[in-house]
Amino acid sequence: MLARAVIGPLLLLVGVYLYLNRGETLSPGEMIGYFWPSLFVIPLSLFFHWLYFSVLERRGSGLLIPGGVLFTVGVFCQIAMLLDNWAYIWPGFILAPALGLFEFFWFGGRNKYLLIPINILTVLSLMFFVLFSLGALFNRFVLGKPLLAILFILAGALLMVAGRRRRA
Template identity: 35%
Template sequence: MRATGTNTITGLIFVITGIVILLANLGIIPIPSTAEAWPAFILLPAVGFHVGFFLSGRKSELAGLLVPGGILLIISLLFFFETATGFAYSAYTWPVYLLAPAFGLFELWYFGKREKGLLIPVSILTGIAVFSWGEMVASAVGRLWPVIFILIGLYLLFGQRSKKKNDKKSM
């Protein structure tokens, strides 16, 4: 009996899971704790949506699978980062929540029928996220503007001397 596409995927998942658990039981590889690995439960359906679409032969009428797949993929990657850093950067990474649906919709546009209307929400969500990060950078730079005075002062103190030395050498 030949394995179908679904049986092949399910079989591969079982084989890979079994190998990983066996290697962990033998002490060859470490298994992260549930506190660190919970984003994998978001990543698995994301991968499933993508695998389902690509195994369908990339039929444009099934490109809708990529919207939840793309959203879950980005969110899971964000949560992997956040758990690895103890959510220390969550005040700066929140615009990724806007990029997640933008990514899913962009995948729908790219692999679907390329309806231009999909690019409107993609552009709006991406623009808001980029603008938000720009505001964060501008806020940080805004606090550092006195550095300009320091650099000008250092140039006036030390830059003038090297210029005078070069002028004396050329005479």
């Protein structure tokens, strides 16, 4: 059971990374450097969830808050480590407490006032994800190409021509 649940996904991650690494050799220190979220943070979050669902038999619902936060942070950190995109992944850290609180809301007493910070943090995180993702796409495909220069030239020429027509 342990091999299926823990070691299997770890081997899958290592294999995907090595395939994407294109043959470069990695030392054990570099492997731990790339997979520290999957080795340390995500298992700790799963431990909190296991405590709540198995050992405490759904009595310690407060364990779900750090479990959800650590799981979300672990996933976002692992994505950022593998793809080296820390500049775009940081809104996931705002989403992490929202997901931890949502787990507490869902499995806890369903206190409706928890939905206020959950919704605020979720909307804020999604807004930053969209803004920074669209900004990165705009910078890569518009500002990096001569398309923006052509648009400025056309706009300037149009303004100059439109101004002369009115004077005549």
